Structure formats: structure tokens, C-alpha cells
Amino acid sequence: MAEEIYQLSATEISSRLAAGKLTSRAVVEALISRYHQLNKKIGAFTSLDEKDVLAQADASDARRKAGKVLSPLDGIPVAIKENIAVKGQPLTCSSKMLANLISPYDAHVVEALKSAGAIIYGRLNMDEFAMGSSTENSAIQKTFNPWDLTRIPGGSSGGSAASLASGLVPLALGSDTGGSIRQPASHCGIVGMKPTYGLVSRFGLVAFASSLDQIGPMARTVADCELLLNVLASPDARDMTCFDSTQRNQLPVASEKSLRIGVPKGVLGKGVGAEVAAATQAAIDFYKSKGATIIEVDLPSSDLAVPTYYVVATAEASSNLARYDGVRYGHRSANAKTPIEMMTNSRSEGFGPEVKRRILLGTFVLSAGYADAYYVRALRARSKIRAEHLAALEKVDMILSPTVPTPAFKVGEKVSDPLQLYLEDIFTIPANLAGLPALSVPCGKSGHLPVGFHLVGAPLSESKLFAAAQLFESAHSFANQQPTL
Amino acid sequence: MAKGLDIDHLAKLARLNLTADEKVLYSNQLTQVLTYFETLAKADLPANSDVALVVTEKALRSDEPGVSLGSDAVTKIAPASYDGQISVPRVVDDES
Known part of the structure; x- marks a missing residue:
């Protein structure tokens, strides 16, 4: 049976367009028809x-x-997450706070996509202000996992992952502060990368935790993901943390040696589902069979990653979200007589529960008398985590683990237990704390639910990660997978 | 409750109104999360943090005006504006 247009990878669409076998209009018409058929169901x-x-x-x-x-x-x-600015389009961050905001400018990545001729195609649901791991925190709508509509797609880029898995679009942008690209990629059976901090400009990405946030590519194949990253990654003077041309040229030199893969001690142990562990072990065995050297690496501060992340991220969030005061943009309360009432009422009416929880936590860890015990110690732990990762990456080309300990859970299952939800990110968080590139690649199923494995590399080693992922993808049948809907 | 967690004080600092139910809920949840954070208090950590290694900031740019959005675009997205400026509730009392 001939493949439907919605099943094609971006690379395949590109070559058919080049060969004159397909028009962009035909692609877009097919996807619009798919959208009418499925978007209400998937969200x-x-x-x-x-x-x-x-x-x-x-x-x-x-x-x-x-x-x-x-x-x-x-x-x-290319579909765009709701927290990335597209001129003339909504920029809601899936929050009531920004329900009526129309962006007056384009993000750097959107400018880059437009210059490349890509079609800026629709806005994708997310956890409010990118805070969450299930997309249940959206104030707009729920998003469901295309592989099982009773389950979450992951988050915060849940709309991005679900749109790809259901064939609604071939490419999507996400953002990743602690795993928000890679965790939904794993849950939806697609490929997602968080680039090295500084590779992709954050100009036009609504800030959550600025020292951790990165925009990244999401796709159904490794080649598509790399194709998209190559367009996104360019210097931008408007983001002072974005690498300039000189820094970009200091790429790691390709090793003559065979691939060396590090596996953290005990990584498939406590808390990791049996089928997730088996799928990850099979990926390790595959690389071994291809001549890779598998080396056990020691990352003794791994236990500190989640608390360190939630101190740093919420501290930065409480500061970044102070801008939503009802003055310049966003929701302004109708019930305010004084400026203080305007700020307090607008924020209380505009923010949802998880955003309020994180603002309160961030405010606490930065407050007088507690900043040294929490925030300053978290920064020191962050340094240690980065140093340990860089030391390990001296000995190996990349570190392999599961992306998420367990497959996608049921909608509503973890809503009342924020700490359990925070532990979803245990394997993805260190790459954000250390500023390293990381990729989730589909590698199997747990029952009927997709599972991904996770590769973390040294700074600017994206092409090495893609090459290793491609090696795996080419030998398996998980590329471009879509459930029957 | 975690030592020092005063939900009323925090809500004031964060400029949030919380209902009585929210105060109970957030106090309990934050206590649970802060208890989990205690691993940080016990950890053997370096004396200094060197986060600059992660966040590579370039030199500052020269202090010259650049392109901006302009007042039309800015007031268009503001909740309220008057005569090309953003309007807010009265800040200064008449009687002072």
C-alpha cells in the first residue's frame, strides 16, 4: 500500500518536492485534512x-x-510550541495569563525557519509556561498520547510529541528546561533533542529558567531531527548566551577510535520499569555488537540532580515570572484599585496551580535566611554534577540511559503528587544542569507504549549523538512509527 | 511543615492571593518537596559554584540604542493604554 502523505518523513517529503512528485500545497492540504480528522481526539x-x-x-x-x-x-x-514567538500569532504559553497575547515579533528560530522557506504550521499545546511533565497543566486543553488516549503524552512539549506521533505534522519545535523535549519524545515514540546550551538562540522563547532553557528539534526520524537542528542553530547577538561563529567552530574532533559508550553504574536498577530496563539493555547490547566499547561510568552526584534542578529552576522561574504584573501585557484583573492589587489579583487569576506552586517554591529558596541553604548550595551541586559529567565524557563519547524510568502514565494519575511527577525527569535533568546536548531515541515498547533511550554527549557533540542514534535507528523498525488512529 | 516555611509571607513576596484551601495544599506540598531537598543539605559540595562554565556569556554590547518594537506595537498588547502610553491604576495619592 502506498504511503499516505501524513506518514512521510520530512526528508522524504523534501526529496519528493525536489523531484517534482509532490507540491507543498498537497502536503499542507493532506495535513489539514488529518488535523480535522484527529486534532479534537489528540488535542x-x-x-x-x-x-x-x-x-x-x-x-x-x-x-x-x-x-x-x-x-x-x-x-x-514545522509546528511551533506555544511558548515560541511567531509574529501575528498567539503566544499563550497555554496560560490564562497570556490568553489574549498576539506576538509582535518572531523568535530567532522562527526567523531562521522562515529564511529556510519552512511553513510555520500551527501552535502546539504545552504545560503552562513549560512547567510540567504531562501537558495536564495546560489552561487551554488536554493532550492525549496517540498510542493510548487514556494516557499522558509527556510534557511540557506534549503537543509537539503528540502531533508528530499522530502524523499531524512531520517536524515540530519544543523547548527543554529539564527534559521537556526528551521525556514526551520517549513517551510518544519519536526523536527529540535538547542541544548544547548556547547552540540555539533563546530570543523569542518565553523564559522559564533561563540558565537551563533550550529550544530543540523534534521529529519521527533521526535524520529529520538533525535536518531541523541545522536550521535552528545559528549565532544571534540578541541572546548573550548564544555561541558566536568562532565558538561554533570549536567542534569536538571526530575520534578515530570506535564508539565508546558510558553506562552509569546502577542506571537500570531501582525505579526503572522492567520493560524499560530491557529495551535499554537491548540498545546497549546492540552497540556492543557493532563494536562499541561499553564502559561503566561513575556519576556519584546523580542523586542530587532532581533537588538541584528544582531549586535552580524554580528560583529562576520566580524571578522570570515576576514580569507578569498586569502592566505591560497579559491578564490584568478587573478588580483592582491600587497597583499592588492589580499585580496580586492579576497573577492570582492568571496563573494555574503548578505555576503558583513553583513560584512559591522559587520564592522560598531565594528568600532571606534560606538562599544560602538552598539556592547557593544548589549552584554548588550544579557545578559538581557538571564536573562529573565532563570527567566521564573524557573517557567515553556519550552516556546512555533510559530517557524516562517508566512509560506514559494515565491521565490524572500523578496530578496531586508533584514530587512523583518531578521524578519523571531524573535521567533528563543532568544534561540541562550541565549544559550538555542530549537526545531521546525510540528503542522499543513497554506493552503497547513506546520507550526511548537517552544519549548525552560533550558540549557541541550533537553530530556524534545523531550518528550513534542513526546507527541504532537503521538497524531497527522504530523510525517514523505511528500508531493506528 | 518545613522549618521556616511561612505560607502567608511567601504569598506576599510572590504577589499571590491564596485561599485558605490553597494555603493548606501548598504548605503540605512544599513541605514534602523541601524534605526531599534535604539531600542537598547533607551533600559534600565544592566550596564555590562555577556556573559560568555552563552559561557562556559573551562580552557586553556597546551602549547604543537598537531597534525596538515602537509604541504602537507595545500599546497594542498592553491591557490598557491611553494616548500611546500604557495606563495603570493611580500610583500617587491626591492627598500626599
């Missing part, structure tokens, strides 16, 4: 401007006809 997209995306497709087809193709992404739809 991945929060909005899609059909007229606008068809106009973008026609413009791409006209460029192609005139021999002025801009890049391999020209004419290919």
Missing part, C-alpha cells in the same frame, strides 16, 4: 491558521517553480 494543536499555511505553501511552490528554493526545508511544515 495536540491549540490553533491552526489554515488560510495562512496554504498561502505559505503556495509561496513555496512558486519559489520552486522559479528555481529559487531556499533550503531542503522549503515547503515543509
